[in-house]
Amino acid sequence: MPEDISERKVLDYQNLSDRFKNQKKDFTKQYCNIYNVRLRQMKQILRKRIIKKWGDKYPICDLHKLSETDYSKCIVIGTIFKDQKLKPSVLKQLAESNSLVPQPVHVHFTDDSDTLYLEDELQRYEVIGNLSKDELVTGISCALLGSDLGKGKFNAEDFCFAGFQTQIERPILNEDLYVLFISGLDLVHIEKTLLSIRLLVNWLSGLIPDANDVNTKIIRLIIAGNSTRTSHEKIKSTISLTSRKVEMPEVIESVKLLDTILLELAQVIEVDVMPGEHDPSNHIMPQQAMHHCMFPNSMAYKSLNQVSNPYECELAGLRFLGSSGQPVSNILGFCEIPSPLKVLESCLKWSHIAPTAPDTLGCFPFYENDPFVIEHCPHVMFTGNQSLFDTEIVTGDDGQQVRLISIPEFANTKTVAILNLKNLDCFPMSFSV
Incomplete structure (x- = not known):
């Protein structure tokens, strides 16, 4: 039988993403x-x-x-x-x-x-x-x-530059507890990933035994965007101000499929769902949480959390900060920084999650404060929808230590990232069939 979520360890959790929510949509302001x-x-x-x-x-x-x-x-x-x-x-x-x-x-x-x-x-x-x-x-x-x-x-x-900001002391945990990161499910093309997703869900549910009991010690799942699709279909260029692309039936079906998958997951684990560039949410940053009406079945569970992109939270005293990948991919296109992890490290040095907004990355026209400024150094910083898994720990001038994680697209790699909260060790796990 699947392990009930109540049997898993419950850690103190706080969503710290308020500054990314409910942005004033006043487009009369100059960017x-x-x-x-x-x-x-x-x-x-x-x-x-x-x-x-x-x-x-x-x-x-x-x-x-x-x-x-x-x-x-x-x-x-x-x-x-x-x-x-x-x-x-x-x-x-x-x-x-x-x-x-x-x-x-x-x-x-x-x-x-x-x-x-x-x-x-x-x-x-x-x-x-x-x-x-x-x-x-x-x-x-x-x-x-x-x-x-x-x-x-x-x-x-x-x-x-502004450098790494002040970091709260990392808490001491006495047991191995894990957070699982996944991105790029691309459910529009479910035929490519159906067996791998089924294997992942069964593993998390306890239907597939794990010699190290890692699956029973995972206390949270973070889905970092592009769950419905990883790219938009190419459409003919137009300069019409009135034309728009109507969502295809397969996109609607992919949202229903996501609801079904989340229904299973929410019964056994806490789940945070972030929107991505190609998900049904606002396109410009910060992206608001996908509307609950799209998930009529899974939203019945309090363990399902629709969160923003970027997303910041605190779990058992550990601070997490990350995005579904747009800021990192955009920065990579306009400089010679070699990898997503180096971009994340640079963002910490610059104290800013998305410096290229609004120049080449769309965002709301802020005129009171910039929500992308990093005011507190996280313990874990992640980016979703990258080509490969990668991870390292970087150290700031005042001894701040941050675990950086590049989460690969699941549709292409069948790989997730797993973080041990006890020691910040991070490793990939493949669900390739």
Whole structure:
């Protein structure tokens, strides 16, 4: 018989994603204000980092006042803008639609001609010097130490980012307890994964014995997006403002199938369901939880939690933060950072989950606060819908330790990630048939 959920260990849980929910949908606001809000929040963090790294030896100067001073060397704070000629453009897409100028298809948009700028509310300077453009993207807040070269150029001799934020002490657990991560079920193409999903559900339910009893010690399942599908069907380009793509019957069927699967899972384990890029939720970030009306059967169980993307929670004193993959995939396309894990580590150094929003990643026009700023360093940071499983532990300047997890698409790899809460060990498990 499947093990009842009440027989599993119950740990204190708190959903910390309120800042990602119920965003004001006021699209009359200018998107440029997001950068002003972000910079205002990040300045407080950066000033502390400046004192720690450079002390009070150098003055801090506003960019728009730089030309009026005669500092031989000073510190400026601003937001990175990366000028990239290969960056997607609406004008280019319209030209292509009208067969005026055919555009090559790109998935990676870096080029040797890319140029870095630093900007604040009033001024922009071109940055030259020791700041490498290869591992930076638009939207990062940083501080530069250097000098004004005139003609709108700033020579950066050194730099600092906000860095890893304060981390609460990791709790001590005396037994092995696990969290299972999965993403990219792609239920529209259930024929590819039916047996593997059935094997996973039976294993979690206790119908398949486990020599190490790992399945009975899993206390939570996090589904990190793209449950219904992992990609949209290609449709003919159009510039019509009224046309829209009607959801295909197979998408509706995939939602019903997801409800059926969640019904089984929710009877034996706590489940958090995040929306993904191709799931029935709002497209721009942060994505709101998928509506409960889509899951009439499984929503009867309190163990099923519809959560946002990004998603932050605390479990037994351990803080989790992650997304269904859009921020990481977007960053990978606009810089030379080699892997999803390095992107996650960079996001911790930048103290921001999605710096490329709104430049190349859609988001709401925030004008009060930027919810993507990382105010507290997590113990576990994850990204869903990646090509391969990968994991490592990174350490911050003040000893913060964070387990990074790249969760693979289940439809392609039949692989999940399992995290041991006792020691933060993480390993893959395959359900390939």
